Amino acid sequence: MRIIKKILMARATAMLGDKLVKLAAGAILTVFVARMLGASELGVYSIVMAWSAFLVPLTSMGLNNIVVRQMVKHDNSHDAMTMLYSAISIRLALGLLGGSLMLLAFYLLYPSMFEGNTAIAIPTLFMLQAFFGFLLFEFYLNYQGTFRTVAYIKSAISLLSFGAKLALLYGGFGIASLLLLTGIEFFVVGIAQYLIYRRKHQPFKENEARWPGYHPRWFNLAQAKQLLKRSSWLWLSGIVSVIYLKIDIVMIGSIAGTEQAGIYAAASRLSELWYVFPATLAARYYPDMLKAHQQGWAHYFLKLRRFAIMFFCAAFSIAVVMSLSASWIISLLFGENFSAAVEVLRIHIWAGCFIFVRYLISQHLVITEQEPLSLLSHGIGAVLNVGLNLWLIPQMGIVGAAWATLISYAYASFFFLFLSSSTRKQLWQLITTRRADIN
Numbered sequence: 001m002r003i004i005k006k007i008l009m010a011r012a013t014a015m016l017g018d019k020l021v022k023l024a025a026g027a028i029l030t031v032f033v034a035r036m037l038g039a040s041e042l043g044v045y046s047i048v049m050a051w052s053a054f055l056v057p058l059t060s061m062g063l064n065n066i067v068v069r070q071m072v073k074h075d076n077s078h079d080a081m082t083m084l085y086s087a088i089s090i091r092l093a094l095g096l097l098g099g100s101l102m103l104l105a106f107y108l109l110y111p112s113m114f115e116g117n118t119a120i121a122i123p124t125l126f127m128l129q130a131f132f133g134f135l136l137f138e139f140y141l142n143y144q145g146t147f148r149t150v151a152y153i154k155s156a157i158s159l160l161s162f163g164a165k166l167a168l169l170y171g172g173f174g175i176a177s178l179l180l181l182t183g184i185e186f187f188v189v190g191i192a193q194y195l196i197y198r199r200k201h202q203p204f205k206e207n208e209a210r211w212p213g214y215h216p217r218w219f220n221l222a223q224a225k226q227l228l229k230r231s232s233w234l235w236l237s238g239i240v241s242v243i244y245l246k247i248d249i250v251m252i253g254s255i256a257g258t259e260q261a262g263i264y265a266a267a268s269r270l271s272e273l274w275y276v277f278p279a280t281l282a283a284r285y286y287p288d289m290l291k292a293h294q295q296g297w298a299h300y301f302l303k304l305r306r307f308a309i310m311f312f313c314a315a316f317s318i319a320v321v322m323s324l325s326a327s328w329i330i331s332l333l334f335g336e337n338f339s340a341a342v343e344v345l346r347i348h349i350w351a352g353c354f355i356f357v358r359y360l361i362s363q364h365l366v367i368t369e370q371e372p373l374s375l376l377s378h379g380i381g382a383v384l385n386v387g388l389n390l391w392l393i394p395q396m397g398i399v400g401a402a403w404a405t406l407i408s409y410a411y412a413s414f415f416f417l418f419l420s421s422s423t424r425k426q427l428w429q430l431i432t433t434r435r436a437d438i439n
Contacts, residue, residue: 043258057238095130131190381412
């Protein structure tokens with residue numbers, strides 16, 4: 001019992017549990033939408049959610065890790081507070097602006113989707129996504145050592161939302177109801193993150209008072225400019241990253257139709273479900289990597305290598321098992337009408353070998369202040385993905401899109417390291433560093 005309790009209370013387990021609940025709920029919902037509404041409706045839902053994903057880097061502004069890292073450099077508690085609150089104001093404002101622009105672009109490209117209830121659901125989803133800005137409260141709580149409370153409450157909200165979506169599907173409601181509930185979930189999670197922050201956050205320094213609640217009046221223009229200048233590379237990198245991660249669904253919908261987009265979405269959802277592990281663990285291990293870097297290069301490379309081997313072995317094992325069982329899994333979950341998704345899954349799943357390691361590489365680029373390389377890698381990856389999709393989808397359909405994804409992910413996640421002298425040198429150090437090198 002002690003071991004079980006220790007596992008349940010572990011920080012990484014709590015964070016991973018939150019991500020697993022959310023992604024598992026998304027995967028199960030995909031199955032139900034496919035079974036109850038068909039591939040075409042699943043395609044529509046996937047296209048809207050892909051556009052929603054494009055908003056994430058606009059609202060995050062590359063500030064997630066940067067803000068806390070810059071805050072802890074301050075000796076003055078008030079300066080640290082105004083930096084956090086300024087970053088949140090930036091994210092909220094640009095979230096609303098970005099949502100408005102995204103809504104306009106979506107309307108111009110897909111006017112047919114703005115009919116009936118979706119004309120209400122899509123704008124609500126895009127605008128409420130601005131509350132992603134409150135995620136910075138969670139990042140600050142994580143820095144102070146509060147992981148479990150936020151993770152458990154987010155998991156509970158995800159489960160409630162998931163249950164409501166299934167109930168609506170069984171009640172005969174369509175895609176619009178799912179999109180509307182997703183937008184409401186963004187809002188509720190954001191408010192929950194703020195309320196937990198108000199209850200749980202500790203004084204910035206010992207013997208100091210806790211900070212007052214967030215208010216736009218704490219916005220500091222000088223600090224905002226400093227943060228935006230520091231995060232600009234990560235912001236642009238995030239934008240091109242989400243383009244090369246999500247553009248395939250959008251392009252399939254435009255070139256091959258929403259039904260083919262739905263079949264592809266079924267396979268890609270099963271493949272991307274596994275990305276929760278590296279995303280969560282990399283965020284959990286980021287403080288450990290930062291501390292190791294402060295101790296010296298040998299400490300840092302040994303820890304980074306241990307994490308990289310663990311991440312790659314996990315991804316390789318998953319790819320082998322999923323490739324061998326793809327036909328059975330697709331038939332069981334989606335039925336014979338989705339048989340074309342089998343080959344897509346067998347190709348797409350191998351992209352995970354590169355994506356798993358990329359999460360660590362992204363942390364490495366932040367720690368070593370090489371953010372421009374992150375932008376360069378994602379930029380070329382996005383161009384590769386778009387170009388390969390334009391070439392391969394007309395010739396090979398959704399299988400061509402899967403190959404385009406694998407090739408572009410491989411370059412943007414790993415092989416770009418060989419194009420820069422600094423990363424080539426660091427990669428060699430990563431391979432050759434031994435414990436004897438520690439002073």
